[in-house]
Amino acid sequence: MLVYRPSGPRAWRLLLMILFVAAWKAGSGQVHYSVPEEAKHGTFVGRIAQDLGLELAELVPRLFRVASKGQGDLLEVNLQNGILFVNSRIDREELCGRSAECSIHLEVIVDRPLQVFHVEVEVKDINDNPPVFSVSVQKLSIPESRLLDSRFPLEGASDADVGENAVLTYRLSPNEFFILDIINKKDKGKFPVLVLGKMLDREENPQLQLLLTATDGGKPEYTGSVTLLILVLDANDNAPMCDRSVYEVKMYENSANQTLVIWLNASDADEGINKEMIYSFSALVPSSIRWKFLMNEKTGEIRVNDAIDFEESTTYEIHVDVTDKGNPPMVGHCTVVVEILDENDNSPEVVITSLALPVQEDAQVGTVIALIRVSDHDSGANGQVACSLTPHVPFKLVSTFKNYYSLVVDSALDRESVSDYTLVVTARDGGSPSLWATASVSVEVADVNDNAPAFAQPEYTVFVRENNPPGCHIFTVSARDADARENARVSYSLVERRVGERALSSYVSVHAESGKVYALQPLDHEELELLQFQVSARDAGVPPLGSNVTLQVFVLDENDNAPALLPLPGAGGGAGAVSELVWRSVGAGHVVAKVRAVDADSGYNAWLSYELQPAAGGARSPFRVALYTGEISTTRSLDEADSPRQRLLVLVKDHGEPALTATATVLLSLVESGQAPKASSRALAGAAGAEAALVDVNVYLIVAICAVSSLLVLTLLLYTALRCSAPPTGGACAPGKPTLVCSSAVGSWSYSQQRRQRVCSGEGAPKTDLMAFSPSVPPGSSSGDSGEQRDIFRNDCTLLTIQAQGVALYLVEIVLSWVGLIGQERLVQKKRLHHAERYC
Template identity: 40%
Template structure:
């Protein structure tokens, strides 16, 4: 894709694309290509594609000495008056060499002469004037004609030369030539100056008089011929004016040779030069050339991709020739300066063909002159498509319903996807993802036309086998790389009434015997039919078909239960019932079974003639059996969990009891407690390991019973089974302290009872009782115990809250007397124990047998007072 672009019409150079060698295609003549230009440069643009890169190659054409100096004519005639003084100068037309530099004319040589010498002056390294200088007076009479040979040499290697023969004729004539006041004039003119504009005025003088002193100004014949097209010279005044078009782009400077000729018999001529410089003005708009590198630009082109190259040239100079290039309006492209006068258009934003497939970029080139000149051009850029858009379904999922028993190959759905791309990028093919439905490939169920997306059912579906499955449709375009999207198609198989009901079990005739004594409303039997359809198609109703006469039986339409409508008569022996099971489909389908009912006398068992027909009355179907098995399994798991929980709780309780026994052994202390003669003790020890207090009662381990019938004050009298305790007076009164304690009482949170004697009579008493003089009266005191909060005590009577007799207290017992008898129920709340309870952490109750039974009322009252005092002391303690 390498290209070489030249501004010139001819292509002088060409590149060998195989080895990259730049070679000359056509012969280059520097003098024709760059006439009068010192530095001849041919500018080439080298463009390389993929990626696009641009290079500039400046080729300098070097001059070779291929041209000889040439004079305008081979013979030059010159007439010189003999009166010309020594040192007179005579202009000689020089040779012309189109070569430049060292190859141009560098020297002139004149053949040997005693009268003439050659004089030339260089201006800007170029010989501008060539003159013959008269060495001494000449004498026409001695020699009237002088033949000289003028040779021009260039500086090339080898050096080339050209010759011209000068024939000088000596005449006797005017001996004073006109003379300009200065040999060299400089002037300037504005480009595009109007015609008639004065450029400069020159003046010459002649020392002769008369007609030999009359001067006429003319353009020298040795000057350029096109001077008189641009300028005019007044032959009398010497004014130079503009008569043509002054164009800076054609000539930046004019060199005018002017002669002043007198009117003598032999005209003498004076010479001068006028250099006219053309001042540039901004009169040329930029010239723009746009080279597009591609027919279209891909929409995924990255930023910086070169789209086109712009070459701009302005013939003006300076700021008038300095050009800037811009894009008008918003565009995803921008311009980058490459080289002098060259610019590139690159991608500067994201391109999307689906939004804009064509751009018209307006390019404006503007110079910096005053006023600025500009030129514009429109570059049409087409955006080519790339596969950047996947096919798109209107929705990602859809649902269809197919009625069962559909014909195979029927069209059931059309998938449609759209792709905003074009060409092959928008060519969509459809396919179905490979999945399985119950182990069967989905390709066995449905297929799809890859071109139009039509979905076909390959088989006739059966709702009883397949009710629902999913189909994943993929739409893929033909781009590179291909893009795709998916559609999930939910396919439901609709049920139709294609299955008739079936009686269970599958016997067309059922025979059974029933007793004649059966009562109306009683269930005789039950029929059941199943329909493998679903919905209303499987909803079955039962009825009798053409019942003969008035049948005494009735059937429930929804359950199929056959019952007796009215009692049998003595003449009834056998009935034949035809039961019809009908579903609710459209159209409805039926099943028929026959039941033969034989009537037997009372007391006979109902027998079935067909063992297989027992299934009609069986309530348990296969599904019911599964349900029963599941219930049994769940119940078994629950029972095992309950047993395990009970065992763990019992183990924990046993561990707590063992810990309690250990604590009891460690906290047992008889010191300070009241004991009876048998040393039987009740001890309640608080367990620091338990958060909640337990009720712990140790029954006296005394198995000895008295032989006599006294139950009075004998030891173990309360343990006698024959002992009948008396009920206490129901009119018990509570003391003020007990009432206050009962208001803040806390219910017992947990209790555990340990019984010591197997034969002990279990009775529940108040913990401490202050007996009155009469058995019917009494007052319950607060609980006794050191450091125990009285607010945490509750009191109960014995079983069933029966009232128990109040034991009598011997008068000789100590103050801290505790009533003997059945175990007391004590609830100790340890949430807020007192300080002394925290130290002692146990309570001991003592028991002694009574030695004597006090029968006197007075003495009993005294004992009761002592007991009250003891209870008060125990409270204080």
């Protein structure tokens, strides 16, 4: 049958004639025919002379002749009519074996002028071969203990035909024990497997004989058969089992001898000698495969033993028996299908023709930095080359022409992150397996000034002791610039500002290169506790970039200020001396005076303590001074033996290192009760004011107590009762001796700092900012209006004492702070103190 024949409209034939003329002038051409195999002698194949565009009359004069490539004289040409016909029997299986395509190539040669034509005649397959089994009887030894659904591979039949003529189907003769299963093996045909459908019994059926028939798919169909002789064995219960029934292995041709093809893995559930296995080729394996591969009977390794050639065979099917050493032995079966892969012989070549380096880190995306050319001497898929670049780099390859690429910038560059790249260009061909070649390109990134100097933290805290020497180094700032060379050279300077009335540069300076900060003059904590300023860092780039850092310099206190004495309001004497009148009738623990002092320092350096210096001559004084409040109180009741004028020296000392001191002189005049001065109208007015303030306080107290819950009241009362349950010590809570509670905020560390107020109880040694004064009127004394006024004031003081000993003062401060009246209560207390001090 003619595959390519000029036909169609006249224009198409004219075009074909032009093409044939061009082919004659070129001296070559090609025509395709097809003919079925086993065609009889003389079977028409095609009009070769006409199809090649030759005139019949020219065949003999131009010495028309046909030459075949190794196919002998299977085809011949009649020079009289130019017809190609079958000359002798054509057997496709003998000519091409199992190849899917089979053709006879002819060369047609004519002289004067010389022309050569190529003619390809395809030989079509016909169903002229029946399925054939390699043996007439296949023997299977199957123990009676094999479980149901056990599978036993059988040797399939082979058919010399191809295509549908070689598609085989199998059927098994009817029986009650076995059924036939077919496995398709990836275009390798069908694989028959016996499946045990019913348990075998050797005593009942020691031997079974079945018939396996194979039928091809031709028209008409052919069949072939083989006898299956099944010997039922007794004993050994478990046969070795491969982890897979079919192993598929791919390996390249030209693999060296002893190359491992596969390592089979079989297992046997038995124990002892029944578990020991021997690997061997099945009897179904032909000798040609046994020469190609070696089997290690102990390990199951299959290795290459001879040259493996893809052109000789593309697949090898190896049937393996795994036999245990039981008695009788049991056999497991598996199949290894080895697929041979064609080899790619030539690697691609990569040539880098030009470079534009280094590249600026601010280069635009798409900037070309190199040209690359690739090539491969192979052809087809093995010669098709694809280029790729090392992944995760800011560059890419852009194809500009066949096998030509440009290396361009793909994303933003940052020299500070990566200063240079080693790019690997990989050229890979389309072979299987593919081969590749690589070429390295070193790309350096040039720096631009795109990073400002950066400090490790936005601000620093520096502690410097006051009275430092001028020019001392107090701190070093350091900024890092991620750029390079001049762009990374950093200089430092102060951000000038005013500190009070003076410029910052009069206090501190910074070295431009090292970043060291110096104090230019001694710092005074009492004048300047915190010096906050900024230091600027700038690089030398163009344009320069900079950043600032904040320094907080805390000036730490030194004990450079001695305590300073304060005058007592309403008392005689100056800042260093205090004069007071004291009734001889007062009892022990009565506060008669208070020394007030402050310290310009802070912290422990301003924490003051008071000590009473021993009297001259070693006499024991009836007075004492509170360690931290400066209150002077009696240690016992005064008697006639005590000197009427007492001169006390109080040493005020701070807690600094070394401690600084000041001395206060307190002059006390001891008077009898009959010598009491008359209360002035001003004192009476003060007492009345105190009484009015007290009434206001009581009103607020009642309102506040009504506003809180009973639980809070009970809790506060319980707390007050516990505080006043201590044994009397002559302090504020001592029964029987009414005292006037007057507030004061002088003489403590917290007062010196002017930051918070501390209030201490009267338990133990006096450590409170509440001063207790007894009225300067002896008990039971009453004389006229003055005595009446003193009784009224004594009653007020008694009421205040009861409130101080109980819950009132604590409850007032807590509750009034809630209702917003704490400020007014503080004023009431201050007024009461003012009037009481004036009166007392």
